[in-house]
Amino acid sequence: MPRTAVLLTAALVTMTPAGCASLSERSSAAEQTARAFLQAVAGGDGAAACGALAPETEAEIDAPCEQSILSEALTAPSPVADSRVYGQSALVSFEDDAVFLAVFRDGWRVVAAGCTPRGERPYDCRIRG
Amino acid sequence: MRRALRDNSLGLVFGLLFLIVLVAQGFAGHADFNQQQITAGLERVSLGRYLTSASFAADVAENWQSEYLQFFLYILLTTWLVQKGSPESKKPGKEGREADREQKVGRYATEDSPAWAHAGGLRRALLSNSLGLVMGLLFAGSWLAQSIAGAAAFNERQLRDLQEPVTWAEYLTEPDFWNRTLQNWQSELLAVASMVILSIYLRQRGSPESKPVGAPHDATGVEG
Numbered sequence: 001m002p003r004t005a006v007l008l009t010a011a012l013v014t015m016t017p018a019g020c021a022s023l024s025e026r027s028s029a030a031e032q033t034a035r036a037f038l039q040a041v042a043g044g045d046g047a048a049a050c051g052a053l054a055p056e057t058e059a060e061i062d063a064p065c066e067q068s069i070l071s072e073a074l075t076a077p078s079p080v081a082d083s084r085v086y087g088q089s090a091l092v093s094f095e096d097d098a099v100f101l102a103v104f105r106d107g108w109r110v111v112a113a114g115c116t117p118r119g120e121r122p123y124d125c126r127i128r129g
Numbered sequence: 130m131r132r133a134l135r136d137n138s139l140g141l142v143f144g145l146l147f148l149i150v151l152v153a154q155g156f157a158g159h160a161d162f163n164q165q166q167i168t169a170g171l172e173r174v175s176l177g178r179y180l181t182s183a184s185f186a187a188d189v190a191e192n193w194q195s196e197y198l199q200f201f202l203y204i205l206l207t208t209w210l211v212q213k214g215s216p217e218s219k220k221p222g223k224e225g226r227e228a229d230r231e232q233k234v235g236r237y238a239t240e241d242s243p244a245w246a247h248a249g250g251l252r253r254a255l256l257s258n259s260l261g262l263v264m265g266l267l268f269a270g271s272w273l274a275q276s277i278a279g280a281a282a283f284n285e286r287q288l289r290d291l292q293e294p295v296t297w298a299e300y301l302t303e304p305d306f307w308n309r310t311l312q313n314w315q316s317e318l319l320a321v322a323s324m325v326i327l328s329i330y331l332r333q334r335g336s337p338e339s340k341p342v343g344a345p346h347d348a349t350g351v352e353g
Contacts, residue, residue: 087285
């Protein structure tokens with residue numbers, strides 16, 4: 001999926017990231033952004049994947065992001081086990097790992113991905129801001 | 130109009146001050162929230178978004194619940210407990226719900242008594258306990274609102290810190306919930322205890338919350 005398509009999808013499904021959309025709409029929008037991001041990585045589309053990252057997260061990836069992101073060993077999206085949205089943040093849990101997202105002007109963006117839980121400690125994430 | 134304003138000036142001024150301070154809290158809370166967003170590398174939110182957020186609701190509700198708890202306890206405990214020398218207390222020996230004659234209910238109700246003071250049964254029982262009941266319900270409602278909004282705000286911070294969110298029931302056992310609750314309760318209880326005890330020895334001329342300036346320190350239940 002091209003970079004602009006990922007962003008457009010995120011913007012369209014998020015509709016009103018300020019919170020006017022219903023919780024299920026926001027949750028579904030976060031899921032779609034997380035899935036589109038992982039699919040872009042799995043499909044070798046580094047530009048689309050980097051375009052879905054939050055600025056701080058993208059800054060943590062070695063330049064050029066478009067190439068480095070593909071070597072982060074992120075898994076292709078498995079079925080969604082659970083997704084939770086609170087305010088400006090969301091956690092989409094796939095069967096294999098999890099993706100954290102936050103709301104930006106153009107919709108949901110990935111804050112951390114390739115995350116596995118560690119009890120009460122923060123998730124261990126392959127990429128994060 | 131002018132007379133109506135004067136006759137209701139206390140309620141009006143407090144109502145107005147409440148609104149001014151609530152608006153100020155909204156602006157300060159918005160700036161604080163955005164500082165946290167920036168620190169986390171996230172985007173600022175609009176004032177409207179913040180005012181409808183769980184974070185703002187939790188901050189408002191946690192203070193409301195403690196204020197209503199304070200008045201609920203004060204209304205109830207001053208029925209049964211006394212403090213010698215305090216204008217906030219009944220005279221020692223008057224503890225309890227008092228006789229119908231003193232409370233002007235039933236056949237002792239006067240012409241200008243509320244209608245339900247004349248009535249018996251449930252209506253009189255409701256009127257007789259309405260102040261404590263409403264304060265208690267407002268406390269319970271505000272505390273419930275604090276727990277629900279607090280759980281959502283807590284979870285937003287959890288996600289921001291890449292941590293697992295909790296359910297509402299789990300949040301009720303979180304230190305965050307009890308820390309927010311107890312820090313408000315202790316300050317309210319301190320304020321009431323200070324008022325009860327300081328008003329024994331200190332005066333504020335003209336205030337009904339104080340004894341008359343010349344009243345002796347051991348005069349109880351005398352308001353100026």
